[in-house]
Amino acid sequence: MRKSDGAGPGQLTLAGFEPPSPPEVVDDLFFALQPPADVIPQIMAAARALQIERRLSGRMQRADRLHVSLWGLKLAAEESAVLAAVATRVGTQVRRAAFDLSFDRALSFAGLKPPGEASPVVLRGEGGNAGAAALGADLAAGMGLPGVRAVTTPHLTLAYDRQVVREHVIEPIIWSAHEFVLIRNRVGSGGATKFSVAGRSAADAPLWETLMAIPSFLVRLLPGALLRFAERLRFPQLFLLTLGLFIFDLLIPDFIPFIDELLLALGTLLLASIRKRREPEESTPKR
16 A cells, blocks of 8 residues: 555555546647628528438537638647637737538548547538638638648538438528638547637727727718817927827828827927927016
8 A cells, every 4th residue: 555646644545446547638729710690590490400301310410510620729728828828819810701612512521530430520611711711721821830820621510420411402591701710629528528619800909990980971071070179289288299290190191180290280289389488588688
């Protein structure tokens, strides 16, 4: 007998019968596209039809976990927090115009699992869904992790089953993708999972993108409004306004139309304000 490091105080264990170490908690961390709420019923109807027609008896995907993976990896839970922060930052920097997703084929990815194990039953698009693939490639490049590539065949998983579903045509399921999400799927003891969205592209958009959403007609009004406001200011406030706009233009070049002309006009007003401050001093008679 010997005292076990994992046992409680004073507890002894037989050699060779030490308690097993606690199972490692693993996170699947990945970027994905999620279907909009009005498309989910169509997807679930397609899943139920496959389940009946192909006699599937395995685990069906829950409606709240439907997604199209773009890029991801599996890692220990204690390491995922740092990588999630990096991934969120990368997600705010990668932008693409909205694109359509189309899924018109159902099949099993049978080659991904050993024979006899449940394989993913998925939907994919005949056209390849190039927009999703390109977005995944951008995200993979932004993450820059060697050997971790984007998903080459964007697909939507409906179930996991031992029954092999041969590829066949289904009624197309189409939606337009306007955002992507960062998902953390935590796998604990006994295979229990905790599926959560760690970030969204729209919610994590950087400040300059929020500013760029201001209607263009309002942006065109800024120079004149700022100049009329500046004419009522005197030296300290006028100097701070000019300095602030100059720094703003350095950080976000040409955001305000005619910013160079506006800064020149503000500089003229600033010099005039300084001159007016000096005139009372010069007119005061010296004793």
